[in-house]
Amino acid sequence: MSEFDAKARDWDKNQLYIERSEVVANAIQGMIPLHKNMKALEYGSGTALLSFALKDQFAEITLMDSSRGMTEVTQEKIAAQHIRKMKPLFFDLEHENYTAKFDIIYNQMVMHHVNDVDTMLTKFFSLLNPGGYIALVDLYSEDGSFHGEGFNGHLGFDVELLSDKLKEAGFRKVEHQQCFTIERKDEDGRINGYPLFLLTACKPK
Template sequence: MEERIFHRIAHRYDSESQIQLTEKIAKEMRTRMTPAHRLLDYGCGTGLVGLQFADDVDQLILADAESEMLKIVQQKIVSLDLKNAETMQLNVVEDSLPDIQVDTIIMSLVMLHVPDTQTLLNQLFKLLQPGGQILIADFNQNDKVSHPLIHSGFAHETVKEKMEEVGFNTPSIHTFYQGENLFMNQDASLFLARATKA
């Protein structure tokens, strides 16, 4: 159901407000990220966050479950003449995992759309090589948001517990941005969580 929604909105996803928000997310991720060589942007959408790291890494993998989103990403890769970027259609909760290992995973505004966040994190953990890092940006818990298909954000302690249960080391999490009408037309704030794999 959720993937069909993204199929419909793919070609109007890159609004000015969305671009501005993803620039803030990428900037915050960059301040917390150690040098990355092989980066996976999981749930990349149209690549608004992940493509901002193309010049920083040796290999950039932009993965999403929705093919229409990936078509747009591929067009951007071609127009930017990026030789180190590739797309991958992937739903780690439902699909077999690809035979890849990366040292960095980023995920932006993805968890709120995934009912089984524990399986999501567990599967991503498997794709991360020892010593690797994961950075997750998403919405803080928001009591004004209620929708049957999405989470209403996440409490910091809940995210930490989920990451530790999977096996991630010393997760840290902080709020970095607050804005108007960010989340289902409600004022909302964003957190960034970072952890490593031993």
């Protein structure tokens, strides 16, 4: 069982995750001209909190995640609400290739878990239709305290360097803004803030 399989059943009990998804959904709508004909892909969708907040904006949403536990919880939520246009997909895009095309790809708190970010951005580019959009939400560079010891992923991102990587992958109209701050109390009772960026870009037509 993976770390995320173990967390899946209780994921939606965290009020912060719900609030973050709502704020991020509004920020995405503020930065990207969404329309109801769009086919969307949420990569690393977890329990699809972000996509539930965005579902009325799109024609169809594929919810891709490499955690079977997350995918099962997502499937149950969708079935309970009789939603036909949201499609969970248990799939590991880091290690496999996917061939469908989308008009928008978005993700929240996933890129810091991706080993080879350059290759993933290239995969996102090839999965988009011309004129399609990408939206990445993740941590700005942090000191490692967010996950603590033993974490092997990225300690957030320098958003300017990540913007350059998007341009190298072929994206244009690269823009970013801070969209949320995660607040956590440390052992001494001090509040630490971890700001998140929303980075958007477009595949040329």
